[in-house]
Amino acid sequence: DVKVTQSSRYLVKRTGEKVFLECVQDMDHENMFWYRQDPGLGLRLIYFSYDVKMKEKGDIPEGYSVSREKKERFSLILESASTNQTSMYLCASSLLWDMWVYGYTFGSGTRLTVV
Amino acid sequence: DQQVKQNSPSLSVQEGRISILNCDYTNSMFDYFLWYKKYPAEGPTFLISISSIKDKNEDGRFTVFLNKSAKHLSLHIVPSQPGDSAVYFCAASAKPGSSNTGKLIFGQGTTLQVKP
Numbered sequence: 180d181v182k183v184t185q186s187s188r189y190l191v192k193r194t195g196e197k198v199f200l201e202c203v204q205d206m207d208h209e210n211m212f213w214y215r216q217d218p219g220l221g222l223r224l225i226y227f228s229y230d231v232k233m234k235e236k237g238d239i240p241e242g243y244s245v246s247r248e249k250k251e252r253f254s255l256i257l258e259s260a261s262t263n264q265t266s267m268y269l270c271a272s273s274l275l276w277d278m279w280v281y282g283y284t285f286g287s288g289t290r291l292t293v294v
Numbered sequence: 295d296q297q298v299k300q301n302s303p304s305l306s307v308q309e310g311r312i313s314i315l316n317c318d319y320t321n322s323m324f325d326y327f328l329w330y331k332k333y334p335a336e337g338p339t340f341l342i343s344i345s346s347i348k349d350k351n352e353d354g355r356f357t358v359f360l361n362k363s364a365k366h367l368s369l370h371i372v373p374s375q376p377g378d379s380a381v382y383f384c385a386a387s388a389k390p391g392s393s394n395t396g397k398l399i400f401g402q403g404t405t406l407q408v409k410p
Contacts, residue, residue, distance in 0.1 A: 183337070212397065219303070221383060222338070222400035237397070269337055282328045282385070283398065285337030 182206070183286040185270050191292045198257040200289050202270030209275040211253035212283065213237075213245065216267040228253055229275065260293045267291075297321045298386050300401035307408050313371040315404050317384035320365065324386040328398065329358060329369050332381045341382075342369070374408045381405050 186201035204211065210229055214222040214237075224237030226245040234245050242264060246254045253272075257264055267290050271283035299318045307313045317327075325346045330338035344351040344358045344367070351358050357370045371378055382405075385398040 188335075214400075219402055221298075221300075221402040222385075224397060224399075227397055271337075280326075280343055282330065282340035282343060285339070287335070287337050290335075 183270055183272050183284050185268075185286040185289050187289050188287065189290050189292075191294060192257075192260050194261060194293055196257075196260045196293075198260050198291065198293075200255040200257075200268055200270075200291070202253045202255070202286055203251050204253075204272040204284070205251065206272070206284075207250065208272035208284075209250075210273045210283075211247065212271040212273075213243075213253065213255045214269045214271065215239070216269055216288070222269065225255065257291075260291075262293050265291060265293045296402075297324075298384060298399050298401040300382075300384060300404050302404050303402070304405040304407070307374045307406065309376055309408055309410050310373045313369075313374045313378065313406055313408065315369040315371075315382050315384075315406065317367045317369075317401055318365060319367075319386050321386070321388070321399075322365070323388040324399075326387045327358070327360060327367050328385045328387075329356075330383045330385060330400075331378075332383065332403070338383060371406075374406075376408050376410050379406055379408050 183204045212227040213225040228234045228247045244256045267288050269288045270286040273283045328343040329341040331341050332338040360367045381403045383403045385400045
């Protein structure tokens with residue numbers, strides 16, 4: 180089974196801190212994604228990447244950046260954390276051409292609280 | 295602009311009965327539709343998918359129906375079990391070559407509670 184591992188389950192950070200959320204997948208998937216989940220808003224796409232060093236903005240990229248230096252690793256960076264970035268962050272990966280049949284594989288999520 | 299909408303935030307069903315979760319979409323370029331299930335403190339897990347060339351796809355107790363003219367899909371769970379209690383998300387993606395290719399657009403989610 181594909182495994183998507185997010186480095187932290189829970190994080191508490193202070194306003195203004197630079198925050199790194201790490202995600203690693205072990206099945207050579209081309210695509211990787213970062214979503215955030217908020218009550219009543221569902222899952223919203225922050226950034227995604229089709230290949231190493233490639234990145235594209237999703238629907239809510241403001242205040243975030245990403246890095247993909249290796250195929251298996253996709254990092255989400257909060258440049259200066261704010262309280263409105265308190266959320267559940269979900270990383271996902273997929274094959275390029277199978278995703279419509281099999282969907283994404285998600286990690287377990289990181290619950291980030293910014294105080 | 296919410297392209298995928300789940301208008302019912304919650305649904306409560308008795309064990310053994312049918313659960314019907316609904317989803318509407320607005321983008322006519324969407325070609326693939328998926329359902330995910332999410333338990334608290336876990337990531338969503340893929341449940342079932344359907345492409346726009348079909349109107350029904352079945353996998354065990356789960357059936358997804360697609361009505362393209364109404365831009366509506368539904369997930370039927372029969373019979374419902376207490377372990378089905380979770381948040382269900384529908385998602386949509388467009389065929390290769392369109393602007394939404396390769397990324398899933400999710401609805402807001404519906405929390406299903408199956409009572410024993």
